[in-house]
Amino acid sequence: MSALHADRRLSAWLLAPGFGWLLIFLVVPCLLVLVYSFVERGAYGGIDWLFTWENYQRAFDPLYLGILLKSAKIAGLATLFAVLIGYPAAYAIARAPRRRQAAFLFLVMLPFWSNYLIRTYAWIVLLNREGLINRLLQLFGYSGEPISLLYTEASVVLGLVYNYIPFVILAIFSSLSRINNELWDASKDLGASSWVTFRRIILPLSVPGVAAGAVFVFVLSIGNFITADLLGGKQVQMVGNLIYSQFLTARDWPFGAALSFFLIAIMLILLFVQALVARRAEGGRA
């Protein structure tokens, strides 16, 4: 540990602005909503300041737990595919010449500066029965009924992977780019094969990036509702849709708040477990 670590004042100064921002603009507003979760819904949708546990009791309904599990499954699948596809891509960018790396990263993000909605519409154009993919299949001689690629869980997973893969690539790249050539050379010189070098040296060092990327995709996917709406034909109900419908359609802020904090609590526990696992995978290095 260097002397810098021992300098508590320095780290305190560094922490203060960010912490302050989050304290004022995140913690306090969320405490407000937390308070909502313990009171009753007003007759016309506002708040009746009467304390109740009812909202949290309702949250434990099998209907909502089922939706939570389904969302977790879809988000999990999206995360898995995103990491599997994104890791080699990030690796490839990290191995490109330094001066080209920013360009590659930029090109990865660029499609996502168009709008989410029109990108999703573009996928609908590709996937629907009269769409391009079916036409391509017909070109290659497929003669059956057009395949219904849309309005299924699979199309939702595809949409999520598509929209969040850049996050994975960026996160993994961030930790991979630290790894330098000397490490690789040293390992080779000592007789290890490429695969062993990768598995034993590069992979563990890249775990922080993989962990961060996986968390990004999972968290963003589970709260996503537009993809489920458009690519799932509103037939795939995710937690995001559920919370929206409570806040906006039922105008039941207390219940929506209770559901949200229930979700947040579960996610925090999962993230804690993930942080533990990530540390172990890194080999306990400081």
Add this chain to the structure above:
Amino acid sequence: MLVLISKKKHSNRFSLRRTAFEHNKINNRRVSIMRKLKGLMCLGLSVSLAIVAQAASAKDMVISIWDGYMAPDALDKFKAASGVVVDKALHATNEEIMGKLMASGGEGYDVVFVSSPFAEILHKQGLLADIDPVKVPNLKNLYPEASKLEYDLGNHFSVPYTWGTTGICYRSDKVTPAPTSWNELLNPSDALKGKVTMLATDRWMLGAGFLAKGWSVNDSDTAHIAAVRDQLIATKKRILAFDDTTFYSKLASGESLMAHAWDGWCNYGTQANAAIKFVVPKEGSDLWVDTMVVLKSSKHQEEAFKFVNFMLAKENHVWVAENILYKIPNQAAMAGLSADLLKQYPNMTITPSELLKMEQLRDLGGTTQKAYTRAVTEIMAAQN
């Protein structure tokens, strides 16, 4: 791509013994890039502050409306006629603007366009100003029936802007005979399986179920709600999708052959494909109304009333009927519609008295609304 990822092998000896001079050069380049970035960002901040400062000054009043729901030049004409500058905000759904109004107590808005059940709720929450008929003389343009709307008898806190009904929009060239019942939508025949869409918004989705069984669209009986929910779960297995926004293009392209639709929307389908027709099922349908409301918190109520009055003028209101192809409750304006338009879009000829025979959508109250939302959640979450 292969060219950019260099395949040349370089000796590592040089990379380890970089000279101080080279270090400096590389660092300088990075620092200068960073300086440029910082400069750019400072520029961005100052531009934004400038714009925020400037924006605070210009407008007299603010309205919130659905996109494309009023003539593009209406605000300019209003400014020319009254000198009032109007700022237009957009909302995509009733629910969103309601959320925002509830969280901010109506701050920042003067006139808002919402559907009737939401106008009712805003009124019950005490957020609306009373409509002064003296300040909105064009109210006289409305049909007598337009003052008999149950959610606001006499139009005390809202002014109707458009109205219509819901029914089945279908491809008359592919679906014969023409559908006559809600059940044909809810239980599609084998020929239509997977080629039907239904509306996704709770009131209409459940409404179709209620109407098919002869119940009210404002039904609060839990047994009825459960029955409709079960019907819709079965329906979900046989339809293509729930769709509120792109169903007419699916009809036009042939991806779907029958759609649960609002009458005005079906006209867009007819525009794209003349074979698309609209029918109100024999069990009856609902009457929906989109209204204009003035917020009590508005600091520009005089201007707000002028605006509402302007929108009700015959020459302004008729734009809606001619361009959005929705029926409007403005007798003076409807009288001016061309016979061709009425022939092309027959649902424009549904008379106000016929409309008033339909059941009006009302606010359901907290318990029933929560029950509806839960039923919809159960329908959407049901596994196929």
Add this chain to the structure above:
Amino acid sequence: MSQPRSVGGTVLSTHLGLVYAFLYVPILVLILLSFNKSGLPTAWGGVSLKWYVSLAHNSAILSAALNTFIVALSATFIACVLGTFLALGIELRRKGNDKGQVVDTLLMAPMIIPDIVLAIALLSFFNLLKVGLGLHSIIISHAVFNIAFVCAVVRTRLKHFDYSILEASIDLGASWFTTFRRVLLPAIFPGVLAGGLLSFTLSVDEFIIAFFNSGSGQASTTLPMQIYAMIRFGVTPEINALATLVMLVSITALLASQRLNKAPRTHE
């Protein structure tokens, strides 16, 4: 790490190429549709520039696009500065194998909170404090979750960082500021860049928080708000035209900067 081995290098390059193809296929569809005369995604009506012309006259979309750019840039700037400092502060406070997991988890909180909750929470908060809404309130709101993303990304970079080079720099007489600016920052720059890109991308596409926390009126309307509002009557190809132009401008800027940023004569 700038010279890949030939072993597996081709496979990697091909994979990257395929990933780019996957990312850009819908974009190509988008671009094609922007030239579609019929305006419907299902029917090709011939090539036409009419949507570009109509875009040029659509001041609502153009002002919303400008607002989005301003908001995203400002929120990213704030997030990069605060997030990097936060990451640094946290990493410097870690002592060996401590219970860093708790801090790790809490820092992810801004990302986990559902956006509608954050939207309503912030609006209620601003309303309580009687703070006026406008573009600035959107910027503040976006910075909240962006800080968490930047912090997380920069921390991955700091985790195996060799702090002794900073110590060496100070021992050699440089001030904290110089050490930070000339030694640390260049080393973590890829992390800050990645975090900044991420944060910009998130802001550019964010709808619900922007909608709730915007002032009322066109001066506070961002592009996602404008586009989601258009969903009711169908999103016209003007948006496709806009997206195509954004791509064009960005790629041109990229090529220009690549040309300016030539490789140094010496080997890396």
